[in-house]
Every structure is written in structure tokens, then in C-alpha cells.
Amino acid sequence: MTHTLHRRGTKESLRTDYIVFGITAQQFNGKDSAQVLKKFFDIVSPLHPTNMGDMRQGGMLTVADLPAGVQDNSIVHAVFNDLETLEEAVRRLKTADLGISIVVSSLCDDVAELAKRNNVKLHTQEVSLGIHGNLKKLPAEEFLHVTTQCGHGLIAANLVKSMVEKVKNGKITPRKASEEICKQCSCGVGNINRTEALLKDMAGIA
16 A cells, blocks of 8 residues: 555646655565665656655655665655656566566556556556545645645645745745645655645645
């Protein structure tokens, strides 16, 4: 299961948000896997992901050289803004045949079509059943579109609200605000470009 499973948003917005992971099986091929996981970054980096990360180190906004610090049994990933680039990443990873699990997180229909086009057999498909409980305690839906980009809940709704106000008042650019928000996600799976677009929309600027 991936903790990016619960990202919220409109279909239009989620079609700018695609994540691909490289994952080892800890008791099977995790030992001495650091070099393989570094190759994952070598493959996806030239495709200019909006964010990349390593579950042990963090994301590219907080770690200067992700490949250098990769350790055995980590989980590495890259975030893309369009299906075409994600598909190219999957093609390259398939060709490289790294011997690790490749997990894609996005809209199910898009992944199914991608797999069909590239002769990739889907092993497992998981879906989010949404949020249950006292929903009155949740922030407004527009803020959830940003906060759910961190599956560990490290992006606070109040931070998003604060950044929207600062963007409105010209105290910070939408890009800088997006980077500050995405830094809070310690894994580095926040979509910097998508968050920037969402902040602009909430702030009512072009």
C-alpha cells in the first residue's frame, strides 16, 4: 500500500499528479539494494520530476543529493505532472529491469491504460475508500487537496491557509509558498507544481 493513495482533488487536478515508486521486499531483496535504488534516481531524474524523495532521507527540497544517501531497504520515488512523462519513466524502468517492485499512484483508469500500452501486467490495484468518522472536524475540501499530498499528515491546513493569505497579499510567490508547504512532507511526495496551481486558485490569481 502506498501512503499517496488518499490524495484528494478534481479529476482535472489529479491528472497533473502522478507518482512512481521503487520498492524492495525487505526480507527478500532488500540487502545490498542501495545501488539498485540509486539507479532508480538515475533513470527518473533526466525526466525532470517536480519532486523526488527517499523515505529514509526526505525530499529534494531538503536533501541536496538524494542518490548519495540512499541506503538498503529504502523506498524511492518521483512525482510527475503529466501522464506522458510518467509513461516514459515506466518504460525506462521496465527496460532497466531493476528487480524491484514499481508502484504507480494516480487515477486507476490512467494506470490501467498505461500498463496496457506498455505490455505491463498489473499485479495489484488498490483504491481509497475515502475518509470516515466525524467529517465536521475536517478542513474545507480545497485545503484537503493540498494537505492530503502528504500521506503522513504533516502538511497542516493552517499552514496552507496562511500561505494562501500571504500569496493574496503579495508577501510570497505561489512557487515559494508551494515549496514551503511541500517541505513539510518528510518523504518528499508533495507535488510542487500542483500545489502552486492550487494556491493560485485559492488566492484568486492567474
